[in-house]
Amino acid sequence: MTGLEKVIKIDVISVPFSGHLLPTLTLVKPLLADPRFQIRVITGCQKKELVEEIGFDCLALFPERPTVMEDIANTPQQSNPLITYQQFRANSRLIPEVIDELNRIWQEGSKPDLVIADFVASPAGMISDRFGIPWITTIPSPVAIECRTTTPTYLGGWKPHQGVLYKFRDALGRQAIRCGKKMAFALVRKSLGDYQDFKLYREDGTEAIYSPYSILALGMKELEFRDDFPKHLRWVGYKCLSFDRLPADHESYFETDKKRVLVTCGTHLKWEKERMVERAKKLSQLYPDYLFYVTLGEASGLGNVPKRLAENLLLFDYLPYTDILDKIDFAIHHAGTGIMMACIEHEIPSLILPQDYDQFDNAVRAELAQVGLVARRKTDAEVLRIFKELTNRTDWSQLKILAQKSKEYQPTEILYQELGRLLKLDL
Structure with a gap:
C-alpha cells in the first residue's frame, strides 16, 4: 500500500x-x-x-x-x-x-x-x-x-x-x-x-x-x-555517485606508499587530453615519490588495463571517482563541477586548470573559498610552480570546514x- x-x-x-x-x-x-x-x-x-x-x-x-x-x-x-x-x-x-x-x-x-x-x-x-x-x-x-x-x-x-x-x-x-x-x-x-x-x-x-x-x-x-x-x-x-565500479583487478594500482595524485579533465574536453598527459609525464619525472593516475574519462574503457607510461605514471581510460577519491592525496583538474565538488567532499587539495564552459567561474569560487590553487595562464612553468606550492602547503583549514559543511x-x-x-x- x-x-x-x-x-x-x-x-x-x-x-x-x-x-x-x-x-x-x-x-x-x-x-x-x-x-x-x-x-x-x-x-x-x-x-x-x-x-x-x-x-x-x-x-x-x-x-x-x-x-x-x-x-x-x-x-x-x-x-x-x-x-x-x-x-x-x-x-x-x-x-x-x-x-x-x-x-x-x-x-x-x-x-x-x-x-x-x-x-x-x-x-x-x-x-x-x-x-x-x-x-x-x-x-x-x-x-x-x-x-x-x-x-x-x-x-x-x-x-x-x-x-x-x-x-x-x-x-x-x-x-x-x-x-x-x-x-x-x-x-x-x-x-x-x-x-x-x-x-x-x-x-x-x-x-x-x-x-x-x-x-x-x-x-x-x-x-x-x-x-x-x-x-x-x-x-x-x-x-554524485559514479554508479560504475572500479574493477577489482584495478584496486592493486592504488596500493602504494607514495603520495597519490589524480589527473583529469573530465569527459568533454577531448582537445585538452593530450596536453594533460604530457604535463603528467613532466610532473612524474620531477616527483618520483608521487604516483600519478591520469584518467581520460572514456567510460566505455572502464575495464581496460591501464598503460604504465612511467614507473610512477598510470594512464587509465576511465576511473570512477566514487571508488577512488578516498585514496587520493592531491588532484589536478579542470574545475568541472563534479570533480571540484567531490574533491571538496573528500578534502583533496587541487591544482585547478579551467578550460571551458563554466569552469572559469567555478575556479574563481574555488580560489576564493581556499580549496585549491588556480593556474590561469596554464603554461608548463606555471603548472610546475603551483603544483610545488600545492604539495608544500600545510594549511587547508578552509577546505576541511567546507568538507564538513558539504556533509550537512x-x-x-x-x-x-x-x-x-x-x-x-x-x-
Missing part, C-alpha cells in the same frame, strides 16, 4: 552526459525505494544500460542516432563564439524532435504527474508547460543561471569587486550576456518549428529555460558570492519537500 490513490509518475529528463545525468540520478535514486513513486528516465542511448542497471526504467531517445547528443557536445577544440553558435544551432534542430517524441509518449497515455529536468534539457520544460505538468529544474552548475544584479558569469571567470568602476563593468557584462543570448536565439528561432513563439525570458525577467516552480541547485551555497538567484531556488548540496546538506529531505509542495501532497 502506498497510502495514495495512485502511484505518482515522475519522468526524469536529462542529456546523456555524466556531469548532468549522474548528479540528477543520485538525487532521485532514493525514490526507487518508495512504492509511492514510479520513476522513468528519458535520456540518450549511450546511458540506457547504466540507467537500467541502477534500477530505473529508461526510455532512450534517438536510437537510430545513438551518439547525436555527444557529437554536439564533444568539440575537437576549445569553445569560441563560432563553436558555441554551431552547438546552439545543432541543439535547436534537435529540440523539435525531442518535443515531438515526448508529445507522442505523453499523448499515448504515459503522461507523468511531474517532471524533473536537467537544466540544459530545455524541451522538457517547454512541453511540460504545454501539458500543464509541474516541473523541477536540477542544476549542478548554478553559475549558469543569468546574473541580474551581481558579477556576471561565462565571461572568463570575473571576480567580484567593490567600487563604481566594477559595478559599471558588471552591468556591461550582464548586458552583453543577455544581448548575446537574444542574438543567438533570433538566428535559430525558425528551427524550433511550432515553438517559435518561445521567449527566453518571462515577464518577471527570469529565464524561461528554468522551472518557474522549483530549481534545485546541486551545489553548496557556501561557495557562492552571488545573491541574485531566483527566489524558488534551493541549495541541496552536491552528491539533506538533498533527499528537500526533494520530498518540493515534490509534496508541487503535487499538493503530504509526503
Whole structure:
C-alpha cells in the first residue's frame, strides 16, 4: 500500500552526459525505494544500460542516432563564439524532435504527474508547460543561471569587486550576456518549428529555460558570492555517485606508499587530453615519490588495463571517482563541477586548470573559498610552480570546514519537500 490513490509518475529528463545525468540520478535514486513513486528516465542511448542497471526504467531517445547528443557536445577544440553558435544551432534542430517524441509518449497515455529536468534539457520544460505538468529544474552548475544584479558569469571567470568602476563593468557584462543570448536565439528561432513563439525570458525577467516552480541547485551555497538567484531556488548540496565500479583487478594500482595524485579533465574536453598527459609525464619525472593516475574519462574503457607510461605514471581510460577519491592525496583538474565538488567532499587539495564552459567561474569560487590553487595562464612553468606550492602547503583549514559543511546538506529531505509542495501532497 502506498497510502495514495495512485502511484505518482515522475519522468526524469536529462542529456546523456555524466556531469548532468549522474548528479540528477543520485538525487532521485532514493525514490526507487518508495512504492509511492514510479520513476522513468528519458535520456540518450549511450546511458540506457547504466540507467537500467541502477534500477530505473529508461526510455532512450534517438536510437537510430545513438551518439547525436555527444557529437554536439564533444568539440575537437576549445569553445569560441563560432563553436558555441554551431552547438546552439545543432541543439535547436534537435529540440523539435525531442518535443515531438515526448508529445507522442505523453499523448499515448504515459503522461507523468511531474517532471524533473536537467537544466540544459530545455524541451522538457517547454512541453511540460504545454501539458500543464509541474516541473523541477536540477542544476549542478548554478553559475549558469543569468546574473541580474551581481558579477556576471561565462565571461572568463570575473571576480567580484567593490567600487563604481566594477559595478559599471558588471552591468556591461550582464548586458552583453543577455544581448548575446537574444542574438543567438533570433538566428535559430525558425528551427524550433511550432515553438517559435518561445521567449527566453518571462515577464518577471527570469529565464524561461528554468522551472518557474522549483530549481534545485546541486551545489553548496557556501561557495557562492552571488545573491541574485531566483527566489524558488534551493541549495541541496552536491552528491554524485559514479554508479560504475572500479574493477577489482584495478584496486592493486592504488596500493602504494607514495603520495597519490589524480589527473583529469573530465569527459568533454577531448582537445585538452593530450596536453594533460604530457604535463603528467613532466610532473612524474620531477616527483618520483608521487604516483600519478591520469584518467581520460572514456567510460566505455572502464575495464581496460591501464598503460604504465612511467614507473610512477598510470594512464587509465576511465576511473570512477566514487571508488577512488578516498585514496587520493592531491588532484589536478579542470574545475568541472563534479570533480571540484567531490574533491571538496573528500578534502583533496587541487591544482585547478579551467578550460571551458563554466569552469572559469567555478575556479574563481574555488580560489576564493581556499580549496585549491588556480593556474590561469596554464603554461608548463606555471603548472610546475603551483603544483610545488600545492604539495608544500600545510594549511587547508578552509577546505576541511567546507568538507564538513558539504556533509550537512539533506538533498533527499528537500526533494520530498518540493515534490509534496508541487503535487499538493503530504509526503
